[in-house]
Amino acid sequence: MGGTAAGPVPDASHDFALWEKRVDALLVIASSEGHFTVDGLRRVLEDMGEEAFETMSYYERWISSVNQNLIEAGVYTTAELATKMTEVAARGPTYGEAASD
Amino acid sequence: MPHDHHDHLSPSGHPYRPDNDHPLTYWQQMEIAVRELLIEKGVTTAAEISAQIDAMDARSPTDGAKVVARAWTDPAFREALFADASAATREMGFDIGPMRLIALENTAEVHNVVVCTLCSCYPRNLLGLPPDWYKSRAYRARTVKEPRKVLAEFGVDLPDGTTVRVHDSTADMRYVVIPMRPEGTEGLDEEALAALVTRDSMIGTGLAKAP
Amino acid sequence: MTERTYLRVREDMPPGHVRTPAYLRGKTGWIERELGSFPNPEELAYRHAGTPTPLLRVRFSMAEVWGDAAENPQDTLDAEIYAHWLAPAEAPHAT
Numbered sequence: 001m002g003g004t005a006a007g008p009v010p011d012a013s014h015d016f017a018l019w020e021k022r023v024d025a026l027l028v029i030a031s032s033e034g035h036f037t038v039d040g041l042r043r044v045l046e047d048m049g050e051e052a053f054e055t056m057s058y059y060e061r062w063i064s065s066v067n068q069n070l071i072e073a074g075v076y077t078t079a080e081l082a083t084k085m086t087e088v089a090a091r092g093p094t095y096g097e098a099a100s101d
Numbered sequence: 102m103p104h105d106h107h108d109h110l111s112p113s114g115h116p117y118r119p120d121n122d123h124p125l126t127y128w129q130q131m132e133i134a135v136r137e138l139l140i141e142k143g144v145t146t147a148a149e150i151s152a153q154i155d156a157m158d159a160r161s162p163t164d165g166a167k168v169v170a171r172a173w174t175d176p177a178f179r180e181a182l183f184a185d186a187s188a189a190t191r192e193m194g195f196d197i198g199p200m201r202l203i204a205l206e207n208t209a210e211v212h213n214v215v216v217c218t219l220c221s222c223y224p225r226n227l228l229g230l231p232p233d234w235y236k237s238r239a240y241r242a243r244t245v246k247e248p249r250k251v252l253a254e255f256g257v258d259l260p261d262g263t264t265v266r267v268h269d270s271t272a273d274m275r276y277v278v279i280p281m282r283p284e285g286t287e288g289l290d291e292e293a294l295a296a297l298v299t300r301d302s303m304i305g306t307g308l309a310k311a312p
Numbered sequence: 313m314t315e316r317t318y319l320r321v322r323e324d325m326p327p328g329h330v331r332t333p334a335y336l337r338g339k340t341g342w343i344e345r346e347l348g349s350f351p352n353p354e355e356l357a358y359r360h361a362g363t364p365t366p367l368l369r370v371r372f373s374m375a376e377v378w379g380d381a382a383e384n385p386q387d388t389l390d391a392e393i394y395a396h397w398l399a400p401a402e403a404p405h406a407t
Binding site: 002006010011012014016022024026028033042045053056057058059063070075076080084085087088093094095098099 | 126134144145158236241246
Binding site: 269 | 331332333335347350353367369371377378381383384386387388389390391392393394
C-alpha cells in the first residue's frame with residue numbers, strides 16, 4: 001500500500017486486551033516451534049484481501065491467519081477446530097466464562 | 102468502589118479484565134479454540150503462553166532509550182552499535198532473540214524515519230509492540246511518499262536542508278533510530294538522558310525531549 | 313564518495329506473497345549495503361524450505377520513485393530487496 005493516498009495518521013491508541021496478547025503469544029510460540037513462518041502468516045493476511053483490512057481488527061486478522069497456517073501444517077484439522085469452537089461457544093457468552101482457565 | 106458491579110466479578114471475586122465482560126466475538130472464540138488445541142496437541146502449555154505474554158509486556162521503549170543514552174555517552178558502544186546493532190544490544194543484556202537490528206543515526210544533516218509498508222515489522226524485541234498508528238493504512242501508505250507531511254503531523258518540522266531518509270522495513274532487518282542528543286544535556290548521566298528518549302524518537306516520528 | 317552500484321527492481325507483478333513493494337518495481341537505486349543470505353520468503357510463505365538468497369539494502373532517490381510528485385527529490389528511500397528481484401542498471405537521470 002506504499003504511496004497510495006490516505007488521510008491523516010490516526011493518533012488514537014489502545015491498550016492490548018488479554019485475548020490480543022494471547023494471539024501474539026500463540027504466533028510467537030507456534031512459529032518458534034516450526035509450525036509456520038512469519039511469511040506464511042503474511043501470505044494468508046494478504047490473501048484475505050482489502051475487505052478484511054476494512055472490516056477486521058489487527059488481531060482478528062492475525063488469529064485467522066494463525067489458524068489457517070496451523071491447519072495447513074497439520075497441527076489440527078478443520079473438524080477438530082469446528083468441534084472446539086462449538087464447545088467454547090457453549091460455555092457462555094463472555095470471554096471470562098468461555099476461557100477454560 | 103462506586104464502579105463495582107457484582108456481575109463484573111468473576112467467580113473468584115476478582116474483576117474480569119476489560120475484554121472479559123463483553124459478548125465473545127467469533128474471533129475471540131477462535132483464539133480460545135486455537136489456544137486449547139495447541140495445548141492439547143502438546144505444542145505449548147498455558148504456562149508457556151503466560152510467560153511469553155509476560156516477556157512481551159516487559160519490553161518497552163525504555164529498553165531502547167537505554168541503548169540510545171549509552172550511544173550518546175559511550176563512543177566505543179556507539180561505534181559497535183552502528184557496526185552491528187543486534188550484537189551491541191544483546192551485549193547490553195537485552196533479549197532481542199533472533200532479531201537483526203540496524204541502528205540509524207539522526208544528525209543535523211540526515212533525519213531517518215522507519216515504516217513497514219508491507220505489514221507492521223517493528224523492533225518489538227527491543228521496543229515492545231508497535232503503536233496502533235504505526236500499523237495504520239495512513240502511516241504505511243503516506244510515509245514513503247510524503248514523509249515530511251507525515252512528520253509535520255507528528256510535530257516534527259525539518260529544514261529543507263535536512264535529508265529525510267525513509268526506511269521501508271520490507272524483509273529481515275528491523276530498525277531503531279538513534280535521535281540527536283538534545284542541546285543542554287552535557288552534564289546529564291545515562292539515566293537522565295534515557296528519560297529524554299521517547300518511543301517516537303526511535304521510530305523517527307519524534308525528537309528526543311529537551312531537558 | 314565511493315562509486316555507486318546501481319540496480320533496477322524487476323517490474324513483475326506476480327500474484328501471491330512477495331516482499332518487494334509494488335511502488336518500487338521498475339525503479340533504479342544503488343546498493344546501500346549487502347546483508348548476506350536469507351531464506352527466500354516467497355518459498356517460506358508456501359511451506360517450502362527457502363533457498364538462501366542474497367538480501368540487499370537498496371537506496372532510491374525520491375525523485376526516482378515518485379518523479380515530479382516527489383515531496384523533496386533529494387530525500388531517499390531505503391528498502392531490503394532480494395537479489396532475484398534486482399538487475400544491473402545504469403544511473404537513472406533523476407539522480
